[in-house]
Amino acid sequence: MQGEKPKSAKELAKELTAQYLEEARTAHEHGKYVAYTTAVSPVEIFVAHDIIPIYPENHSVACITKRLCTELSEAMENEGYTSHLCAYARCDLGYRLVGKSPMGGIPDPDFLLACNAQCFTLTKWFEVLSRQYRVPLFVFDTPQWIRDQEARKSILRYCVEQLKELISALEELTGKRFDYDRLREVVRLSDEASRLYRRFLDMASYKPSPITIFDALIHMAITVYLRGTPQAVLYYRTLVDEVQQKADRGEGAVPNERFRLYWENLPIWFKFRDHFNLLASYGAAILTSLYVHAWSYEFDLQKDPLETLAENYVSVFSNVTLEERAEMALDLFRRYSLNGMIMFINRSCKAVSFAVHELRDLLSEKTGIPALVFEADMGDPRFYSEAQIRTRIEAYLETLERLEG
Amino acid sequence: MKERLLERLLEVANKPFEALKDLRAKKKVIGSTLADVPEELIHAAGLHPFLILGTNEPIRVSAALMPDNCCSLARSNLELVLAYQPDFFDGFVLSQVCDTTQHLCDIWKRRFQDRYFENFLAPRQVSRPSARQWVAVEMRRLRESLGRYAGRAITDDDLRRSIRLFNENRALLRRLYDVKRRAPGLFSNREFFDVVKAAFFMDRSEHTELLKPLVQWAEGEAEKGAADGHFPAVVAGIVVEPPQIYDLLDEVGANVVADNLPTASRYIYYDVSEEGDPIEAMAERHVSRPNFSPINDQVERIYTDLIELYREYAAQAIFYIHIKYCESQDYDLPDIKRKMREEGIPMLVVETEYQSTHLALMKTRIEAFCEAVLGRV
Numbered sequence: 001m002q003g004e005k006p007k008s009a010k011e012l013a014k015e016l017t018a019q020y021l022e023e024a025r026t027a028h029e030h031g032k033y034v035a036y037t038t039a040v041s042p043v044e045i046f047v048a049h050d051i052i053p054i055y056p057e058n059h060s061v062a063c064i065t066k067r068l069c070t071e072l073s074e075a076m077e078n079e080g081y082t083s084h085l086c087a088y089a090r091c092d093l094g095y096r097l098v099g100k101s102p103m104g105g106i107p108d109p110d111f112l113l114a115c116n117a118q119c120f121t122l123t124k125w126f127e128v129l130s131r132q133y134r135v136p137l138f139v140f141d142t143p144q145w146i147r148d149q150e151a152r153k154s155i156l157r158y159c160v161e162q163l164k165e166l167i168s169a170l171e172e173l174t175g176k177r178f179d180y181d182r183l184r185e186v187v188r189l190s191d192e193a194s195r196l197y198r199r200f201l202d203m204a205s206y207k208p209s210p211i212t213i214f215d216a217l218i219h220m221a222i223t224v225y226l227r228g229t230p231q232a233v234l235y236y237r238t239l240v241d242e243v244q245q246k247a248d249r250g251e252g253a254v255p256n257e258r259f260r261l262y263w264e265n266l267p268i269w270f271k272f273r274d275h276f277n278l279l280a281s282y283g284a285a286i287l288t289s290l291y292v293h294a295w296s297y298e299f300d301l302q303k304d305p306l307e308t309l310a311e312n313y314v315s316v317f318s319n320v321t322l323e324e325r326a327e328m329a330l331d332l333f334r335r336y337s338l339n340g341m342i343m344f345i346n347r348s349c350k351a352v353s354f355a356v357h358e359l360r361d362l363l364s365e366k367t368g369i370p371a372l373v374f375e376a377d378m379g380d381p382r383f384y385s386e387a388q389i390r391t392r393i394e395a396y397l398e399t400l401e402r403l404e405g
Numbered sequence: 406m407k408e409r410l411l412e413r414l415l416e417v418a419n420k421p422f423e424a425l426k427d428l429r430a431k432k433k434v435i436g437s438t439l440a441d442v443p444e445e446l447i448h449a450a451g452l453h454p455f456l457i458l459g460t461n462e463p464i465r466v467s468a469a470l471m472p473d474n475c476c477s478l479a480r481s482n483l484e485l486v487l488a489y490q491p492d493f494f495d496g497f498v499l500s501q502v503c504d505t506t507q508h509l510c511d512i513w514k515r516r517f518q519d520r521y522f523e524n525f526l527a528p529r530q531v532s533r534p535s536a537r538q539w540v541a542v543e544m545r546r547l548r549e550s551l552g553r554y555a556g557r558a559i560t561d562d563d564l565r566r567s568i569r570l571f572n573e574n575r576a577l578l579r580r581l582y583d584v585k586r587r588a589p590g591l592f593s594n595r596e597f598f599d600v601v602k603a604a605f606f607m608d609r610s611e612h613t614e615l616l617k618p619l620v621q622w623a624e625g626e627a628e629k630g631a632a633d634g635h636f637p638a639v640v641a642g643i644v645v646e647p648p649q650i651y652d653l654l655d656e657v658g659a660n661v662v663a664d665n666l667p668t669a670s671r672y673i674y675y676d677v678s679e680e681g682d683p684i685e686a687m688a689e690r691h692v693s694r695p696n697f698s699p700i701n702d703q704v705e706r707i708y709t710d711l712i713e714l715y716r717e718y719a720a721q722a723i724f725y726i727h728i729k730y731c732e733s734q735d736y737d738l739p740d741i742k743r744k745m746r747e748e749g750i751p752m753l754v755v756e757t758e759y760q761s762t763h764l765a766l767m768k769t770r771i772e773a774f775c776e777a778v779l780g781r782v
Binding site: 079080081082084085089116119120121123124125127128130131137138139141143144146150151154155157158161162165321322323345347350351353354355356357358375 | 469470471472473474475501503504505507508509510511512515524526528529530533534535536538539542543546699701702704705707730732733735736737738739740742743
């Protein structure tokens, strides 16, 4: 409408999230289906087939940020599960027992898709859900993206073959023929949103950086659950414009920026604000991680859509070899002029945490930058030692100050 | 007689690195890890396949390389090769079946840059046609790689010879298992599973030659071994470690009549067809094996397979061996327990680690279970 003030990215995010959830909750009334999927998965196939993807992980993040993790976890521990499991899974399985949710819950699934490029945990967690709801589970199996060109060709063929099997399973579920032309369009939109999302992330290369990782973690939500839609494209275009203006004005996210840090792993979701403030008081900002880059896909629109989907999802940072993962991180060090690194070993996430000690060695060796390594949990305050971690972060920043001279 | 027939097998099972110290002088030794690395391929390349099954010795080195909540199988596997047997292996083929095994490969490879190293990228779904195709492709890749390392291509005939040898070995172990079921007085659980374990370490022809007279003797004595005082039981899990757990089962009179262990039935059952293309035959075997917790998209098999074994072998109890921090088992267990309660099947979950030294508590739990649930004193 003429004269109407364009919506800010924040306003758009709120509106899009509400619409998306409403659509998911009323899916069955509109003859649509709900599928649970992992955050890293070829969701474009669902979008092209009018299946609404729901991400139990995102719901778990909402539970964690509202400090519900311990309560939900204890509920599932009472059912015999262990507190060693992923905090997302613990929140989710706990939510299904006690029904507590900061957003009115999520609809039950008609279908489950687990892509193990992200992790193996999700396949096991979804197995539990598959038994509980008596709905099919499709494991999209992505062998490690080893550095062997011939092997990679075979892996891709295997993945494409599985995507065809997935499509057949969805046709069977919905009784509807899959539309490949529609898939092409969805992949094109997904590509556009992903590239804009990457541009947004890359604005952390400005000095001072107009964003920190905390902005990235908030704004990644839309690409996780709405990629493949025109709304996601509009959202990231708006966001990129906003951040660009901030950069053009020379506004930094942190006053007197001195330390530009890399963060390894998922964030500690319930410590966002505290970490930001503590770091900012030293002029330090965490700018990026491989984790937030996991959704900056680049689809090749000239290729068969199944092939480019397979290629992007199999090669996510959690499914490459350690050497390649280190190279991906080093690329961020170079492009963002990073001068510090915090390596978080996340009890919840073996997939990302397992080789962190080795990764630290590789990165420190190549950059000469000292690293802070600490162990905690991304979601459960019972496994977060406040005083100890605070002291270690402070000591690390003081070390960086000394090195800076 | 029995002692003489078992002597070498038990020695190899319990002290493999001493019993087989001259192995490397004869052949190059390729260590593999659980689960399902096609040993026939390693053997067909003229190499010696050796299954790395961790160590019960203290952890000194590997703890610093991985997170605290990693399972003791992974931890003690790495410990074994880094701290205890750094010179035993010429190379490795490591299987990737879960997050831990996948990322362990990266750490391992970096520590042994001077050795042969290959991943075995097993499919982590087995119910769709793509899995069957993929495992054949992956086995061909491994065949090429091993052939290059061995300096000679593995021919179909080489592979068929190895398949025949392994099939023969499995058939003998199946016969022995049959006798054990009927005649628990002949062997203890520990002895039987040690005999199986020895196969994973020693030359398979030698193992087969040792098995032949043992099986012959056992079949001849079967009638005498049907001792009373035993009850049939199923053992479920991935590995049974430390092996003294078998001794504890022996002490309460449990006779293990069936299992779903990758270190026993998953090896013993399901031969490779000796007809047609050998790789295709091995791929066929791979996808038709019993359920294995990490590789499972048929979600109810975690308990339906166990219930089937329990009924088929008229067992009275299931002992589920839970390796602490095994994420796969952690996710399965609550549903398995619930199902067993519903079905009225007595099941005891025994939580253990490779480095468990305080077996007294475990012994008390097993005894209490047998008394309370099975009414055995």
